[in-house]
Amino acid sequence: MRDRTYKNIPQPQRNGQGGVDTGPRNIELDIQNPDLLTPPVTDRGTVPNLKFSFSMAHTRIEEGGWTREVTARELPIATTLAGVDMHLNPGAYRELHWHKEAEWAYVLEGGCRIGAVDQEGCNFLDDVQKGDLWFFPKGVPHYIQALEEGVEFLLVFDDGSFSENSTFMISDFFAHTPKSVLAKNFGWTLEQMENMPEKEKYIFQGQVPPPLESDRVVSPTGDVPRTFKHRMHAQEPIRFDGGTVRIVDSRTFAAATTISAALVEVEPGGLRELHWHPTDDEWQYWISGFGRMGVFASSGLARTFNFQAGDVGYVPFAYGHYIENLGNEPLVFLEMFRNPLFEDISAMQWMANTPPQVSADTLNVPRSMIEALPKTKRSVVR
Secondary structure: OOOOOOOOOOOOEEOOEEOOOOOOOOHHHHHHOHHHHOOOOOOEOOOOOOEEEHHHOOEEEEOOEEEEEEOOOOOOOOOOOEEEEEEEOOOOEEEEEEOOOOEEEEEEEEEEEEEEEOOOOOEEEEEEEOOEEEEEOOOOOEEEEEEEEEEEEEEEEOOOOOOHHHOEEHHHHHHOOOHHHHHHHHOOOOHHHOOOOOOOOOEEOOOOOOOHHHHOOOOOOOEOOOOOEEEHHHOOOEEEOOEEEEEEOOOOOOOOOOOEEEEEEEOOOOEEEEEEOOOOOEEEEEEEOEEEEEEEOOOOOEEEEEEEOOEEEEEOOOOEEEEEEOOOOOEEEEEEEOOOOOOOEEHHHHHHOOOHHHHHHHHOOOHHHHHOOOOOOOOEEO
């Protein structure tokens, strides 16, 4: 007979309310999402789903690696940005390509070589490692090739409807161009083009690239005026009692003209303070740890979501929210915006810089509590 003791199995019960879920159910998902199964009493009403895991996304497997994406098709609320998780085996290529959207990237593991040529014929070539960023403006052709340890990276595009499966690839372009035209354009013979691919190559295996200097090509118009690479982890973080924040936008990474980001590390027991973003939706990628995000959508509507490594979160513009570390290790995540500048508003800083009696009267608390608040932004608290 089925065991009905349900010992150590989470149940939708709180303070004498709710009851036992006898199934059928996915217990593993309930364990991962305790604040969905048993929401805090502060949750209320219907708020759109703001979470989707890359583990639930379709994986495209290719000769030299794999890729999967979370876009507005997987997470309909995410209209401003889309994300791609990609792995390349040692030496493998993400082939020469371009797209209608700008590309912002964060290296999760390993390293790769990235190259691009802009509209003036200026070129860019460099190697990136774990913690580095790159940014390619829309329409600028580029490629990615894994170094000897292979690479996994996150790509973020400034359109929620973007799909990695519909980029412009040079192999696909040439396969759909008459060879007579290619011959006339490049000065090639038909015999020289006999082995050209008949369809896109996308991700394919190659050899580990040689030392960087031996791969460089000197363009008559020189290098790109602004580097497409940024070493995020080399940037000095802003330190708070409960963790650190590294902010990268067009002020620190001039090439990133459409996407800004913050890398947030919250210590155990810490909190990404109550805040909101005044101009743009927030797209999140959770790198490590376990935590929860509470979101306030106005009109008395609120909902809480749990997150762990590989999850994508989304917060519509102006929604108040916080993020709390529920685990025993640092909680690390990226928050990204379709805006060249990073901007947020701290509830604490707002209250501290408002006449204290106004906040005290509004919240029914002693004036001294308001006067004790710091007047500078804290971002991460404990």
